Amino acid sequence: MNFLVETVQVLLLSIWYNVKSFVHLFVPIKKKNISGEVVLITGAGSGIGRLMAQEFAALDTVLVLWDINQDGMKETARLAKQSGARKVYCYLCDCSDKNEVYRVADEVKREAGDVSILVNNAGIVTGKKFMDAPDSLIEKTLEVNTMAHFWTYKAFLPAMIANNHGHLVSIASSAGLIGVNGLADYCASKFAAVGFAESVGLELLATGKDGVKTTIVCPYFINTGMFDGCQTKWPTLLPILDPHYVAKKIINAVLTDQVYLLLPKSMYFIAALKNILPMEQGIALGQYLGAFSLMDTFRGHSRKKS
Numbered sequence: 001m002n003f004l005v006e007t008v009q010v011l012l013l014s015i016w017y018n019v020k021s022f023v024h025l026f027v028p029i030k031k032k033n034i035s036g037e038v039v040l041i042t043g044a045g046s047g048i049g050r051l052m053a054q055e056f057a058a059l060d061t062v063l064v065l066w067d068i069n070q071d072g073m074k075e076t077a078r079l080a081k082q083s084g085a086r087k088v089y090c091y092l093c094d095c096s097d098k099n100e101v102y103r104v105a106d107e108v109k110r111e112a113g114d115v116s117i118l119v120n121n122a123g124i125v126t127g128k129k130f131m132d133a134p135d136s137l138i139e140k141t142l143e144v145n146t147m148a149h150f151w152t153y154k155a156f157l158p159a160m161i162a163n164n165h166g167h168l169v170s171i172a173s174s175a176g177l178i179g180v181n182g183l184a185d186y187c188a189s190k191f192a193a194v195g196f197a198e199s200v201g202l203e204l205l206a207t208g209k210d211g212v213k214t215t216i217v218c219p220y221f222i223n224t225g226m227f228d229g230c231q232t233k234w235p236t237l238l239p240i241l242d243p244h245y246v247a248k249k250i251i252n253a254v255l256t257d258q259v260y261l262l263l264p265k266s267m268y269f270i271a272a273l274k275n276i277l278p279m280e281q282g283i284a285l286g287q288y289l290g291a292f293s294l295m296d297t298f299r300g301h302s303r304k305k306s
Contacts (some may be wrong), residue, residue: 043122045072047224051247057085095148105155114159130184145189164211182295229299233290
């Protein structure tokens with residue numbers, strides 16, 4: 001009897017969720033109000049981190065900026081204040097250092113209060129073939145792109161759980177969904193970030209903390225300097241993304257509690273194909289799309305942050 005009841009229940013729910021998704025193609029989802037929320041952004045000194053800070057500032061939030069670049073962070077703070085931030089706090093923090101994350105997190109709690117929107121944005125890329133990448137750079141990539149998420153969650157998630165209110169935002173990558181030639185360590189770190197965010201999100205739902213939302217962002221290459229030199233074979237299908245566009249899409253995803261944000265939209269289709277095509281066909285498609293040569297002209301920049 002339980003089998004029959006549960007089967008009917010899941011079928012009815014599936015129909016309802018699909019109908020609701022179809023309706024939202026024509027009727028926009030109502031955006032939530034985050035005025036007064038405390039928003040922490042790692043890697044806020046430049047690139048997408050800076051642009052997200054400005055977008056959040058315009059929504060009357062309290063901003064907490066983390067970066068290892070003091071000058072860049074100060075400029076972000078200036079721009080955020082111009083954009084309307086209620087208040088801005090700046091902290092030098094190396095997110096790859098667990099003890100430093102915990103120490104600075106304690107300062108944040110004392111000075112700014114409990115963080116209710118956490119944006120794990122800091123990231124680095126070596127841009128080297130696996131066998132050419134020094135061990136130290138591989139370790140640093142995993143520490144910044146993955147392990148830092150563990151430590152920031154440990155620091156700020158308890159208050160969100162206690163209040164059953166908050167939002168966890170992981171700025172991952174399309175390279176966290178599909179492996180890319182020449183980005184072994186980066187892909188590993190982003191696959192881990194996606195899996196970690198998904199797992200914690202499910203853990204929160206399983207424990208009844210449905211007021212703590214999760215957004216996982218997986219963009220293609222963004223024109224921030226992090227992947228300077230990389231070229232796309234088919235720019236109409238897979239364009240190098242404009243950072244202002246990406247920042248606005250991320251904020252919209254947060255305001256509408258969107259769990260997955262893949263950019264451009266073609267990534268939804270490409271990611272789905274990966275899981276249903278025969279391996280040989282997937283490789284042929286990857287070669288056609290230029291995935292095997294994306295990193296051939298990579299230059300990057302000195303302090304690679306996104």
